[in-house]
Amino acid sequence: MFIFDAHLDLSMNALEWNRDLTWTVEEIRKSEVGMTDKPDREKNTVSLDTMRKGNIGICVATQIARYVKKGSTLPGWNSPQQAWAQTQGQLAWYKEMEKIGEMTPITNLQQLNKHLALWKNPDLKSPIGYILSLEGADSIVTIDHLEKSHEQGLRAIGPAHYGPGTYAHGTDSVGGIGIKGKELLKKIHELNLILDATHLCDISFWETMKIYEGPVWASHNNCRKFVNHNRQYSDEQIKELISRNAVIGIALDAWMMVPNWIRGKSTPENMGVSLMQMIDNIDHICQLSGNTLHVGIGTDLDGAFGKEQCPTDIDTIADLQKIPQMLSDKGYHEQDINNIMHQNFISFLQSVWTN
Ligand SMILES: [Zn+2]
Numbered sequence: 001m002f003i004f005d006a007h008l009d010l011s012m013n014a015l016e017w018n019r020d021l022t023w024t025v026e027e028i029r030k031s032e033v034g035m036t037d038k039p040d041r042e043k044n045t046v047s048l049d050t051m052r053k054g055n056i057g058i059c060v061a062t063q064i065a066r067y068v069k070k071g072s073t074l075p076g077w078n079s080p081q082q083a084w085a086q087t088q089g090q091l092a093w094y095k096e097m098e099k100i101g102e103m104t105p106i107t108n109l110q111q112l113n114k115h116l117a118l119w120k121n122p123d124l125k126s127p128i129g130y131i132l133s134l135e136g137a138d139s140i141v142t143i144d145h146l147e148k149s150h151e152q153g154l155r156a157i158g159p160a161h162y163g164p165g166t167y168a169h170g171t172d173s174v175g176g177i178g179i180k181g182k183e184l185l186k187k188i189h190e191l192n193l194i195l196d197a198t199h200l201c202d203i204s205f206w207e208t209m210k211i212y213e214g215p216v217w218a219s220h221n222n223c224r225k226f227v228n229h230n231r232q233y234s235d236e237q238i239k240e241l242i243s244r245n246a247v248i249g250i251a252l253d254a255w256m257m258v259p260n261w262i263r264g265k266s267t268p269e270n271m272g273v274s275l276m277q278m279i280d281n282i283d284h285i286c287q288l289s290g291n292t293l294h295v296g297i298g299t300d301l302d303g304a305f306g307k308e309q310c311p312t313d314i315d316t317i318a319d320l321q322k323i324p325q326m327l328s329d330k331g332y333h334e335q336d337i338n339n340i341m342h343q344n345f346i347s348f349l350q351s352v353w354t355n
Helices: 010-016 025-031 048-053 080-099 109-118 143-151 178-190 202-211 235-243 275-289 317-329 334-352
Strands: 004-008 058-063 103-105 128-135 154-158 194-196 248-250 295-297
Touching: 004 248, 004 295, 004 334, 010 058, 010 080, 048 128, 048 317, 058 080, 058 334, 080 103, 080 128, 103 109, 109 128, 109 334, 128 194, 143 154, 143 178, 178 194, 178 202, 202 235, 235 275, 248 275, 275 295, 275 317, 295 334, 317 334
Parallel strands: 004 058, 058 128, 103 128, 128 154, 154 194, 248 295
Antiparallel strands: none
């Protein structure tokens, strides 16, 4: 089945993990034998080749670079200018992937529909389509930079990531969006960018919902019902997003799937992490909405974690193909499964883009 993954940090893997994503997952693992600089070495699950094999022909791919103020304990760049430069490097990598036919940009309706037609009969050379998104807006030095990003193909943006940001408070921080956040939202709406509500802390989330009237989705966000953490959505937040026609992508980071995960100590095996928890998250959103139109897949695989922190039934991203059968076993019908695996995010884009 054709799969839309709404959140992959592909360029971050290429440039910060030094992974050539044109290789197979196995080749990348082999190249990392003995490396200890990051906990997920040899445990990667994503490459363009493997996405092709798994029929994941379209994704939302990120630019990501945090700016941290002096004294912060979070990792990040010391100035917004450095963060901007980092995202520009990431963009350059996507452009190189385009040049060699590995990826193709999807920035408008025409490109989207052409790409969907191509993937009706894909082969092992078909390019992976990507919608460019910015995770955390700290690298937007001025509003002019957002305009420039839009010209470069940016189509979605999340104002915050972890901690307090320039434009909003993100995961594990508490606070509102301030004047700068409001200015950013105004420009996001004006440019018809998709607002990604993922990672907004509760206060920033509700402030944003109050004033923002444009299109909104949540690319990778699970439910607080299963793991009670500020990174997850309460039922009220999910209902708010449903009322705005949003689609919420369910993520595969183990700590967001089972409660009491201890980073570096817990293992997917001893915590019983499997795709079943993804099914539970999907089902919960469907129960709240009364239909299957507001949930999709936003794995975040290889988003600074690998097999040590994802479901035991995922060896590579191609294993997402196990999900349709699991949904079917739960009683979901074919059209509902199509909605969840790709159609909801596609329909969302088709409603936001006019040409
Ligand atoms: Zn994230």
